[in-house]
Amino acid sequence: MACRRGARDLPVGSRFVRLRAAGGHAMIVAVIVSAALSVLVLVLALVLPAITSPTVPFGVRVPAGHAHDPAVTQQTRLYRRRVLAGGIAAAGGCVALFGVTGETVLLPVSVLVLLGLWYGCFFLANHEIRAAKAAGGWYEGLRQRITVDTGLRTDPPRFPWLWLTPALVITVATVVVGVILYPSMPAVLPVHHGAHGSPDRQAAKSVGTAFSLVFVQIGMTALLGGIATAIVHRSRPDIDPAHPRSSARWHRRYMALAAKTLLGLVAMIDLGMLGSSLLMWTGTVTSWAPLVVVLPILAAVVVAIVVLARNNRVRDEEEPDTGLTHRDDDKYWRGGLFYVNRDDHALMVPRRFGVGWTLNFGNPRAAMLLAAVAALIGLVITLRFTG
Structure with a gap:
């Protein structure tokens, strides 16, 4: 309690300096946490095609013989390029706005933007592979069980x-x-x-x-x-x-x-x-x-x-x-x-x-x-x- 009374008795200028220091620390914390979350989301989005089963590329069920079809390979490359370019642009834009406005709420927004971008790139790849699968009749003549x-x-x-x-x-x-x-x-x-x-x-x-x-x-x-x-x-x-x-x-x-x-x-x-x-x-x-x-x-x-x-x-x-x-x-x-x-x-x-x-x-x-x-x-x- 003595510490709290002492803090209240500080001159106005000293209290202002303390508040500014606390605000600076809070901004650093917000930057660290938001950056860590953004990197985690971006890295996960980039590596998921490699750890997902090859018979369901981007959520599309395909026969094992078409797991490495040129359409799948091409969409995997495009997906990674889109995620990487969009992720860098989204993070850079949010950081630039934060630098101009000083609003820490913009930093977590970058994570939400990355998640939306992630799904958008996934949906494009999903749509193209489904179209290639239908056009090529990949399941014709196969025994499905x-x-x-x-x-x-x-x-x-x-x-x-x-x-x-x-x-x-x-x-x-x-x-x-x-x-x-x-x-x-x-x-x-x-x-x-x-x-x-x-x-x-x-x-x-x-x-x-x-x-x-x-x-x-x-x-x-x-x-x-x-x-x-x-x-x-x-x-x-x-x-x-x-x-x-x-x-x-x-x-x-x-x-x-x-x-x-x-x-x-x-x-x-x-x-x-x-x-x-x-x-x-x-x-x-x-x-x-x-x-x-x-x-x-x-x-x-x-x-x-x-x-x-x-x-x-x-x-x-x-x-x-x-x-x-x-x-x-x-x-x-x-x-x-x-x-x-x-x-x-x-x-x-x-x-x-x-x-x-x-x-x-x-x-x-x-x-x-x-x-x-x-x-x-x-x-x-x-x-x-x-x-």
Whole structure:
């Protein structure tokens, strides 16, 4: 308290210098975080064609014999050129506007622009490959089949419960620390920080205010833990009819790896939420706080992407080719990214472009999961940004 009174007693000029210094630090933090996110998005967009299955280039199902068709090769080159040129232009434009206006909100905008650019380049490649596939009759005369792993019902893979332990321990520890610190917390808590790193919204101490991030943390742990469970027990493997045994074995290993990776990411997110709660509970105000909280989570995201990307393709186990091919199921993929099939009871299916899984938006349970996400976002807005 003595430090705070001393800060208020400083001359106006000294307080102005401090505020300017804090603002400069906040801008540096915003630049670092936004640059890291932009680089991550750009690099991921460039490497995804190399780690996606060759039989679904840019979300288009093609026979193995056409995986390296000149049309696919050409669109891959054009996609990378467009992403690289557009990404550099978008980032440069946002940085230039930031330099002129000084508005830090323009830096995160560059990430959103990159995501939009990414999908635009993907959609162009998807459209051109679909056109080449239709014009060339790539599926004419081929034996199309759907292959399933019946053992998933009789002998399902085990859920890695041990990997959920760190997230649960961190969440429980956050609750315990909050309960212990609650009597000594400041009477007024910062609930939002402005662009310059200083609190611009405060609220009187209460259980709802003090534990707002804890409630979000609990909801996030439950939601992502549920998604990890759905990956193992409610997802449909995309088994290759040409190599069914090796493909089924790989999918089992990949499902377990994906669940472990997601649970590890949950633990890092919970750790970041614990750090944010401690800053609020102790009344700590520093412009470098976002780096302390965000960078570990960002590093965990990078590790998760690298782990999944390295294992994203079925390994060749020299299984004899059955002569069968995947069914041409492009009609169920809207825009090459969104799967909508009411006849498929699976909640989640492997992504066509990228790593991991995506929802089957034709399954009613997908709406329930999206509602849970919307509720969590609503909880963040209600508890964190109002009051």
